[in-house]
Amino acid sequence: MLDLLVIGAGLSGMMAAYAAARDGLRVRVIAKGLGSMHWSAGGVDLLGYLPGEEDAVVTPLTALDALPAGHPYRIPGQEGVTEALALFQEIMGQSGLAYTGAPSADSNLSLPSPVGAARPVYLAPAGQRGGDLDDDAPILVMGFQGMRDFYPELIAENLTRLGHPARADFLPLDMITNLRDRNTIQLALALDEPERAKRLGQALKVRVRSGERIGLPAILGLDEHPRTLEILAAESGAPVFEIPTLPPSAPGVRLHKALRATLLDAGVRVEAGMEAMGFEREGKRIRWVETETAARPLKHRASHFLLATGGILGGGIDSDHTGKAWEVVFGLPLTTPQARSQWFRPEFLDPRGQPVFRGGVPVNNEWQPVDGDGQVVYENVWAAGNVLAHTDPILERSLEGVAIATGVAAGQAIVQRAGGHA
Amino acid sequence: MHGISWQSVDHSLDECIKCNICTAYCPVASITDLFPGPKYSGPQAQRFRENGQPHSPDHAVDYCSGCRVCNEVCPSGVKIAELNARARAQIVADHGLPLRNRLLGRNELLGKAGSLAPGLANFALHNPISRIVAEKVMGIAKEAPLPTWSRDGTFVDWMKRTASQRLRSDKKVVYFHGCATMHYEPFVGKAAVAVMEHHGYEVIVPPQNCCGLPMLSNGEFKAAEGYHRNNVAHLGGYALAGYPVIGTSTSCTLTLKEEAPELLDMHGEAVTSLKMGTWDIFEWLMEIYDAGELRTDFQEMEMVLPYHAPCQARAHRVGKPALEILALIPGVDVRESHARCCGIAGTYGYKVEKYQIAMDVGQELFDFVLDQGEEVEYSACDSETCRWQMEHGTDLPSRHPIEILAAAYGLYDMETRELVEQAT
Numbered sequence: 001m002l003d004l005l006v007i008g009a010g011l012s013g014m015m016a017a018y019a020a021a022r023d024g025l026r027v028r029v030i031a032k033g034l035g036s037m038h039w040s041a042g043g044v045d046l047l048g049y050l051p052g053e054e055d056a057v058v059t060p061l062t063a064l065d066a067l068p069a070g071h072p073y074r075i076p077g078q079e080g081v082t083e084a085l086a087l088f089q090e091i092m093g094q095s096g097l098a099y100t101g102a103p104s105a106d107s108n109l110s111l112p113s114p115v116g117a118a119r120p121v122y123l124a125p126a127g128q129r130g131g132d133l134d135d136d137a138p139i140l141v142m143g144f145q146g147m148r149d150f151y152p153e154l155i156a157e158n159l160t161r162l163g164h165p166a167r168a169d170f171l172p173l174d175m176i177t178n179l180r181d182r183n184t185i186q187l188a189l190a191l192d193e194p195e196r197a198k199r200l201g202q203a204l205k206v207r208v209r210s211g212e213r214i215g216l217p218a219i220l221g222l223d224e225h226p227r228t229l230e231i232l233a234a235e236s237g238a239p240v241f242e243i244p245t246l247p248p249s250a251p252g253v254r255l256h257k258a259l260r261a262t263l264l265d266a267g268v269r270v271e272a273g274m275e276a277m278g279f280e281r282e283g284k285r286i287r288w289v290e291t292e293t294a295a296r297p298l299k300h301r302a303s304h305f306l307l308a309t310g311g312i313l314g315g316g317i318d319s320d321h322t323g324k325a326w327e328v329v330f331g332l333p334l335t336t337p338q339a340r341s342q343w344f345r346p347e348f349l350d351p352r353g354q355p356v357f358r359g360g361v362p363v364n365n366e367w368q369p370v371d372g373d374g375q376v377v378y379e380n381v382w383a384a385g386n387v388l389a390h391t392d393p394i395l396e397r398s399l400e401g402v403a404i405a406t407g408v409a410a411g412q413a414i415v416q417r418a419g420g421h422a
Numbered sequence: 423m424h425g426i427s428w429q430s431v432d433h434s435l436d437e438c439i440k441c442n443i444c445t446a447y448c449p450v451a452s453i454t455d456l457f458p459g460p461k462y463s464g465p466q467a468q469r470f471r472e473n474g475q476p477h478s479p480d481h482a483v484d485y486c487s488g489c490r491v492c493n494e495v496c497p498s499g500v501k502i503a504e505l506n507a508r509a510r511a512q513i514v515a516d517h518g519l520p521l522r523n524r525l526l527g528r529n530e531l532l533g534k535a536g537s538l539a540p541g542l543a544n545f546a547l548h549n550p551i552s553r554i555v556a557e558k559v560m561g562i563a564k565e566a567p568l569p570t571w572s573r574d575g576t577f578v579d580w581m582k583r584t585a586s587q588r589l590r591s592d593k594k595v596v597y598f599h600g601c602a603t604m605h606y607e608p609f610v611g612k613a614a615v616a617v618m619e620h621h622g623y624e625v626i627v628p629p630q631n632c633c634g635l636p637m638l639s640n641g642e643f644k645a646a647e648g649y650h651r652n653n654v655a656h657l658g659g660y661a662l663a664g665y666p667v668i669g670t671s672t673s674c675t676l677t678l679k680e681e682a683p684e685l686l687d688m689h690g691e692a693v694t695s696l697k698m699g700t701w702d703i704f705e706w707l708m709e710i711y712d713a714g715e716l717r718t719d720f721q722e723m724e725m726v727l728p729y730h731a732p733c734q735a736r737a738h739r740v741g742k743p744a745l746e747i748l749a750l751i752p753g754v755d756v757r758e759s760h761a762r763c764c765g766i767a768g769t770y771g772y773k774v775e776k777y778q779i780a781m782d783v784g785q786e787l788f789d790f791v792l793d794q795g796e797e798v799e800y801s802a803c804d805s806e807t808c809r810w811q812m813e814h815g816t817d818l819p820s821r822h823p824i825e826i827l828a829a830a831y832g833l834y835d836m837e838t839r840e841l842v843e844q845a846t
Contacts, residue, residue, distance in 0.1 A: 038441065248445075248446040253446065295679040295738075298741070315497065
């Protein structure tokens, strides 16, 4: 039997699975589909904004202590969060996808978004690091004619307006592929071919001006990304970096693949296409979770269960037209407002955020879901990631940081408990 | 608490958030322009197929191989492969079916016809001249890996011949052999029977038809419905009485469980009993294993075994039970393939215009198998056409996992594909 069943294959579930498997637990991850990471820009946001404040956070680590009590960061605190991020950096480094932050550990990087806004990112993959907006070098935003969902002119204009000189240019898409209507992942795969990368690098060399760095859509290789980056920089003679695209996002897919491979090496299988839709309990213990199949429900027996299914955007919380919201696997108590009229404030961009996104599963300091009286709901259930209450990752720009910090901490809490039982 | 998977195929398309993960993982869209990808052909084009539109806007859907990788990776539970299958059926209803597709859908009939005179049939089908003719006249790719008819009778012939030696027991299971085991690979059925009897189960083989999947894949829903009705009539009673209906072809069992009821909108009591009572053989063995009843009297087998869980096995959504059981055999080093698809997708890769696509799709699997080292003698896969495709693409023989398990119990010879005579 499994020691731990993780429900959800996003960043929090995978990090928790790793933290538990590393300490010898028998772990499996199940997921309805492949989600969240495929939509993410691939960086790690820690904390960009504090609720109710207009200005971006300058010292994100220190600012963790300024978050309201109950925020998931307040449980591990600065020390626990730093430790979890270090573990993430370590495993990504071993996977060949190095993540680094600003020179000072207590500051965010400022990187261009897909529309040319400045976004606060705590750790960036090597491919995006060169987009650092604290660097004064002017930017050549290079797009490809006919490539959907990447707009160099928009990006360059917005960056320039923000005080970062940038200009837009285009190359023909057949530099990369002769097939039509390719999406980002297919283009990234095409650029895994060294010959194509070389040809692109040579074309960039002709277009780039002295002193410029080149921002390209995030399609610079998928499985051979570091090599593709190297070839492009060498052939173009200029620093090259990626600007995230609309989904599916190659940096997110790389991250997902790297974590999945790391888990496989640690003996953890990740099964997609398995939607949790029921469970069996005995008193306050969950005996098994059931997933939907082509016929009978499949039982997943484990001694510990971690809920890492995501929030209302990720599918861990569902709702109906009246605004009634529920947690989809165990029906756990939620802090989410249960009437549609209470979901949103009158102002769309209210700096305090929207209540519906701050709602979620409340937990105790051991990451175990609790009811309104603070009592543990199920003795062997834990929760991590965006399903948790008291965080609004959209407003805070804290999505990946919360996922990593809570995933690792919950995984460790489960290891401790499992050790206690053994 | 029920999510989208419990909703109808049509309603599921409203859950699509256009994230394109399906397109990113679609093995066909990544290598050809002829198929724009699951999102476009599925939930997107479906908008234009609503309300009895007379003509489908999207004939590219014919290039969907039906592998169901899109369903597997979709984070929103959209039943993309089913949308595509229904769209193909609409095209067939509008425009009729080419003779070639009609023939490929009639697996059972072909099997029966060839089994009358297997030597002649094999010669007629497999000589290079007829393959060229078949390609020119019918559009059946001349290189594609067609099976050969069994020369020593069908699987059911063997069951009858050995009736007196078959185990009688209070514990009974029903075996669904499918057309391939019946006519081309009776040895897979023999291995399955041997393993089930080894666990003390009597194996019942009622009359049965083709599961109907080849017809469903080719958009011939009406004929598939006839087959499914017959199967329900023959097997539904057993399922209702609680006998597990066990199959060795993961695509046949998937059809009994889900494809036929869902695509054909058949939801009666007997249909649902059969759906709920059908098992892939390794899914069933896993259940026995979980109950602590799987026999472990294995012989040691030193082998490196590249194993590919075919798309249709993954589409059962029960994990990879064959992988887990094979890993219990001492000495067997199972290497798990993460390739998306072998390419052949039932009848898809036999069509001349799709043969090369199927081979290109399969390349990542062929490479995986060949990368496992010189000492590899066999690959393994649960689905027959996938095995034939893997053999075609790698030049290495491929075996059903049940053949390997039967060999590990000392019941079966993997090389000759014969049961080992038991000393009594």
